[in-house]
Amino acid sequence: MADYAEMKSRFDGLKAEGLKLNMMRGKPETKQVALSIPMLSLITQREDMVRNGVDAANYGELAGMPEARRFFADILGCREEQVFVGGNASLTLMYDTVAKAFTHGLLHSSSPWAKQEGLKFLCPVPGYDRHFRITESFGFELISVPMDEIGPDMDMVEELIKDPKVKGMWNVPKYSNPAGIIYSEETVRRIASMKPAAEDFLLMWDNAYCVHEFDGDYVEMPDILSLCEKYGNADMVFEFASTSKVTFPGAGISCFACSEANMAYMKKLLGVQMISADKMNQLRHVLFLKDKENTIAHMKKHAVIMKPKFDMVCDMLDREIAPEGIATWTRPKGGYFVCVRTKPGLAKRTVELCKEAGVAVTPAGATHPYGIDPDDSVIRIAPSFPPIDELEKAMEVFCVCLKLAAAEKNV
């Protein structure tokens, strides 16, 4: 165990430096943003904005530019007709899907969820705070399901979905936020073949990191739509993706994908809410990213910036924390996070100490429903935004704080 006095003195020294560093959110750094600047010059005249008779600048095409639908279908391995292209945020599309279930009901709902009481939603943990907050905001009871390195505990899920009040489940199947794991083929198959008691069970499949390898080759995932279809669950799943971490985080394009029956149903509802999302930005993206192959090539440029940061974070944890035996972590090959699991009771204090020393880390608990991690042990590290020298300093602070927290508690 690290010596308290030594750690306290190192901590005080770091604190005295008056740092202001941030490892809080999965935010691409400026160099990554710059990779997509050429995209901004692709539509500058009238000829550029009309494709196959569709005017990207004018009204129309509720489900988006046909080229953009094809693009996402290529990325996700589904059919063009199953894709609805949205605006700059898949988060908004996810929120809206839940909101539609609430206000109008889904395709197989007997009544809108607003008219039903005591609804529950499954939340694999550790997970994405913004997912959990959506369902919390709509008043669902959030049920934690533990995850391991191949995905959520499916025995538990299969048991929980026998309750008809359990209306859905969040998932980040590839490079999950924050654990960085990839659901195994067997996990995905078990999910696609679930038999939930709720006739309108909503499988939220946030494929946020579908092409986001930074270490090694692209990893193929099964197309969840056809897999669900195969098991008689075609209408159970809504899949989401975006280019937020491919092009511009605040100005990318997004999509949801679902069965044709769901698409027909959702288009009827969405046609009341919108005429179409910004098709000009959709077209700009397709002109730039072209197709899956070219997008994967583009992601290699992100990888060049991302990999050294993740290596540095994990190497420092290996060097500074592993010998202490006070935490474990994943070494992900894609996504945006390193997930540190401390011995119980250390996460909050570590984050607090980091803050005191001028390093912002995602609040402990954020990875769990209601922001409460019962073991107080999960810390999400987001290495992407700071330049690598700042990140190194931030990680130095983090390791000292974690060791100091352990020494304080004598663990």
Place this chain on the structure above:
Amino acid sequence: MADYAEMKSRFDGLKAEGLKLNMMRGKPETKQVALSIPMLSLITQREDMVRNGVDAANYGELAGMPEARRFFADILGCREEQVFVGGNASLTLMYDTVAKAFTHGLLHSSSPWAKQEGLKFLCPVPGYDRHFRITESFGFELISVPMDEIGPDMDMVEELIKDPKVKGMWNVPKYSNPAGIIYSEETVRRIASMKPAAEDFLLMWDNAYCVHEFDGDYVEMPDILSLCEKYGNADMVFEFASTSKVTFPGAGISCFACSEANMAYMKKLLGVQMISADKMNQLRHVLFLKDKENTIAHMKKHAVIMKPKFDMVCDMLDREIAPEGIATWTRPKGGYFVCVRTKPGLAKRTVELCKEAGVAVTPAGATHPYGIDPDDSVIRIAPSFPPIDELEKAMEVFCVCLKLAAAEKNV
């Protein structure tokens, strides 16, 4: 009255031409879209996308680029802090406002509207079909309120709002869709000073045509936010605007404006749904349109394209229809529509005949709740999209069809 046989023969002749013309939607024509093409070259490098430390390309700034908030505040005459800048459609912001009332309740709601029964919404007629459809989709009972040339019948409104189930009211105060009228100062004052029984009454103020004069000078309107504030109704109103008919119909920017108390409340809810709308497009717009003065100057270029079309439509109605005494119409100085009021019972048949002759007109009834015009007399003409020669042909067809419909019915 026009001679049936003569009209039938003219109709058959026109029908035989196999026309395919469209006066259906308020869609800017291609020349108008082209006016904003220079905007697309304003952000093409890294320096362009960072303003006062805010990176338009990255995450953050829930309420939008500060410059864009200021821009809309200038246009609407309200304060920057009262503006939330959205994506490409004010329609979506309007839908979301109603949806939030439904799922979470508004600032002064005792409970979410989803938990309340028998809710009603006031719909000045003739009005905008997409407005009515939003409230219809949420299950409100829609109550028609007749409009004249100074706005909705306020005696009737003041009576109706004594019912606490009446939760709100749609408005297009300037160049109303489709009547083209401007609410009088007195009407606006009476609206701002209403005392609705519902504590969470939602005044929907769709200022869609706030700078959309095509004939004559810019017409100033009172700032509805400060007027409501003056009468103790600060939190009653949500105002909406967009650049859909200023720059690109499918790729503009939009906003809502409301009291600071409403803003704080809505930001808490919207922060669950989104990180921000597309700030890059917001910045692009501000760089191009700059401010209110420059935007009004830009709208003069639209006017040059729009005015001859409206003149032609109204002149032809004057020439062809006025002598028959079978309809009246407005001659608006802004907005997107000419509203024709036929003698009762002629609207549907006229639109049907137009369709038969290859001219698409907004379905009769679309201007009324549930698509039902009890007098069957209102037809909305949208002259903007077709080039003027096509429009002239379409109007020739329209006039023949209206006269034929009248002759058929012997009115």
